[in-house]
Amino acid sequence: MSTTSPPVGYRAVLRVPGLRSVFVAHAVSMAGTVAAQVALSILVFERTGSPLLSALVLVCSFVPYAVGGIALSSLADRFPARRVLVCCDLVSAACIATMLIPGLPIGALLGLLLLTGIVAPVFAGARAASLAQLLDAELFPIGRSLLRAIAQVTVLIGFALGAVAVAAIGPTWLLALDVVTFVASAALIGFGTPFTPAVGRTGSTWQDSLTGLRYLRGNVPLRRLILLSWVVPAFSSMPDGLAVAYTVQTGAAATAAGALFAGYSVGSVLGELAAARLTPATRRKLVIPLILLSQTPAIAFIAEPSIPVAAVLLALSGSGYAFNQGIDPLILNVTGPEHRGRLFTVQTSGLMAIQGVSIALAGAIGTFLRPSLTISFAAVIGTAVTLLLARRALR
Incomplete structure (x- = not known):
């Protein structure tokens, strides 16, 4: 009997059918997210001259995570993960596309950014849950590690090059590019990843979300x-x-x-x-x-x-x-x-x-x-x- 251990590391994860698309989509959407943050910060400052309003772009990118995580967490279990991921990407693409409307008030820009932040934790939860179905117990932590590594590299490069990109093509075109990245991510996930079934649906979205919180507390x-x-x-x-x-x-x-x-x-x-x-x-x-x-x-x-x-x-x-x-x-x-x-x-x-x-x-x-x-x-x-x-x- 062979005593050879199964391969570990990122290569072993990427050999699993369909997962290359998951990680490429993650890199693409992360790049777009970072680009949007840089572009919006500069766009808001150019239109208002206010450092406070410009800083609110980052605040609006993170604060909604708490809202989405509490109120909408059950969506990651109630529907097949692939459907949830594609819908989250398309909602984000629609929000960023709406930001391209000329003369849109600053409040509307920040409101749309808040909406993308609300769906972000649902996207992350559904993706992690799908990894748990597609990977065995040994490879699951490697898969999540690869997501974190991609995120760090993308943030590092994105913030370094974001300002350069704005100077080269302008914040509006950079936002338009962000729309493309979210649509590309949705396509990669929708057509390139395996189907994973929904695993829990007992009541309303809010009730199921509260059930999840009670489960964690208990x-x-x-x-x-x-x-x-x-x-x-x-x-x-x-x-x-x-x-x-x-x-x-x-x-x-x-x-x-x-x-x-x-x-x-x-x-x-x-x-x-x-x-x-x-x-x-x-x-x-x-x-x-x-x-x-x-x-x-x-x-x-x-x-x-x-x-x-x-x-x-x-x-x-x-x-x-x-x-x-x-x-x-x-x-x-x-x-x-x-x-x-x-x-x-x-x-x-x-x-x-x-x-x-x-x-x-x-x-x-x-x-x-x-x-x-x-x-x-x-x-x-x-x-x-x-x-x-x-x-x-x-x-």
């Missing part, structure tokens, strides 16, 4: 794992809220803050790539070490390191985010198939919400303390809190 092991998946990045992302302030504190130009943002993203991708090549048992053993790695490097900010050193520290911190590959199988094991779409929708929306709150909180504290001290103290607290939560969740 399932103690699951609740602890989801909380851990929220709190770890909540602390490790705090330096993002102070990247510009810290850069100025060191005496460097504010534009050098981009190195700090890039450091965390690059580290996240490298961590995901490395962890994906390990066996499931090894990834499970590395959960706590990776969680500690995600928090402890930022403690060194108390010494006010130079920007290159700070970028390396944040890259180390970002690499620890691969801890998710160890807990994703545990989440899958303690979640009934009929609740997975709702669970992953809530997980995505909660993650976005808590990261937004933590970044805003870091910025608020950083107005009273030196940014270096704020980052370092947050890392100390984050190390203690996440270690405590990890021990409880993995007990």
